[in-house]
Amino acid sequence: MTVPETANGETMTTIEVRSVSQRFEDFEALRGIDLVLAERRIGIVGGNGSGKSTFARLLNGLLVPTEGRVFVDGLDTANSGKAVRRKVGFVFQNPDNQIVFPIVEEDVAFGLKGLKLPRAERDARVTEVLGRYGLEKLRGRSVHTLSGGEKQLLALAGALITGPDCVVFDEPTTLLDLRNSRMVDEVIAGLEQTAVVVTHDLDLLRRFDRVLVFDGGRVVADDEPNAALTRYVESMG
């Protein structure tokens, strides 16, 4: 499979979702989804329980579909979980559940643990990622003293340290106030990686290339942002 490139030569991730359904015991969370995701900014919107978060978890192999297949640049998430997660990072709604070490720099370094890098090289990488998101001054801080926005940026830094080509965000601003929410939105908009963002923030989605609207486990609209969001707002009554 050819991996598409952006105008400035960056590689882009292609995610193919083939006839995917997802069932949790008696509840069918997703039904017959068929999509190819190859744009740089893809938004996902839908009501509560519409299946959007389940869909997001399928994209980096955190969840394997009960029916159908998901491929990331040709890798099947059902049997190449680690390789898929190297390509697709994930940022969760609640950063508190994503941050696993008590100190900022230790948490960012966690993703590199498997590489067994020399300490100097590991510290340099951590410094670079922290600096990119304005977290350098917080590197020695205890994570429970950070603001919600700082925690979400730390969660993003932790996801990006392993160098994924694509990042999936599951409602990254839902728990944040307006200022922190705008800050995280700006960071997402400026990412060089492909971003797939589940969100209720319609202003953010208007800047995207493509928006999927979920309802009852199905994609009911798949279009450029204005058309898709008009459909979504109408469906919400």
Add this chain to the structure above:
Amino acid sequence: MTPIHRLPAGTKLLILAVAGTGLVAVDRWWGMAVALAVTLGLYVLARQPRDRVMAQVRPLLWLLVPLFLVQGYMEAWSLAALTVLRITTLVLLAGLVTLTTRSEAMIEAVEKGLRPLARFGVDPAKVALAFSLALRFIPVIARQSAEIRDAQRARGLGRNPLALALPLIFRTLRTAGEVADAIEARSCVGPDTPDDGPASAP
């Protein structure tokens, strides 16, 4: 950086283990008082302010005061003093280790210390990660507990340990599931292993 800060984490943990065991052998209250005085001296050497010392002991007062009174009344006041001084000294020693050691260094020391057990099927990296998660999630669970208590107070419920424990256990289990997903999502570099499939089976 004080000499206590500079000591390797493994050495500090070893000293803590030896001192903790040694304290059990002290059977006179005044001997334990000397041990407490030495511990407080170590806090001075480590340049820890007085409020840090109090912060270590304060959460235990609800246990220490009744323990002292009950044991003093039913057994002997010297035995009550010995017990309370022993617990206080142990807690302060353990607190000094955590206050003067980076959590990462401590976790590395635990991982290194457990390596000989790998031949018996113990995975040192996993135990060390569990250790780190315990340190990380103490404030998170404390905050969740405070939120549940506030919500219950707002609805007119008094102090009821069961009413607090059940929702806290459910929330903690849900958090644990999400944390496991996050660890899976973030543990993606390094050599591939046979169990590198999906995080959750269908």
